[in-house]
Amino acid sequence: MTLAVVLNAEPLSAAKSFTLKKDEVAKIMIKSEGQERLLTFRWTLYRDQQLVVHESFDRFVGQHVLNTGYTNQSFRKTLLPSKRTIRDIPYALVVFKKFDEASKSAQLDLFIIDKEKRIILDYLTK
Numbered sequence: 001m002t003l004a005v006v007l008n009a010e011p012l013s014a015a016k017s018f019t020l021k022k023d024e025v026a027k028i029m030i031k032s033e034g035q036e037r038l039l040t041f042r043w044t045l046y047r048d049q050q051l052v053v054h055e056s057f058d059r060f061v062g063q064h065v066l067n068t069g070y071t072n073q074s075f076r077k078t079l080l081p082s083k084r085t086i087r088d089i090p091y092a093l094v095v096f097k098k099f100d101e102a103s104k105s106a107q108l109d110l111f112i113i114d115k116e117k118r119i120i121l122d123y124l125t126k
Contacts, residue, residue, distance in 0.1 A: 031119070031122060043106050051096050053108070
């Protein structure tokens with residue numbers, strides 16, 4: 001496995017790991033600047049070492065096919081607009097870590113990158 005180092009990269013914070021079975025939904029309330037918006041994700045299919053993940057944030061939906069390797073392992077959701085520069089945009093990163101064949105469950109990790117600490121999370125599941 002190769003580790004890349006990015007200059008001026010913000011450390012990942014507010015990490016939480018979810019172990020989800022098929023169609024089990026992870027729900028996270030994103031609170032910021034007087035707003036509350038719901039981020040949800042679930043997986044529906046695991047085949048050929050690829051996981052199909054459905055996500056919804058602020059009533060916008062998406063579908064992603066994720067692998068456990070380096071490429072196409074995660075998806076990113078912008079949580080708020082920037083206040084000063086594009087580097088200040090808070091976002092969520094959901095990473096597919098592994099699939100357990102025995103329990104038929106997938107491990108997905110959530111990271112929040114929020115340089116200005118504008119986001120408060122409320123985990124509604126697990």
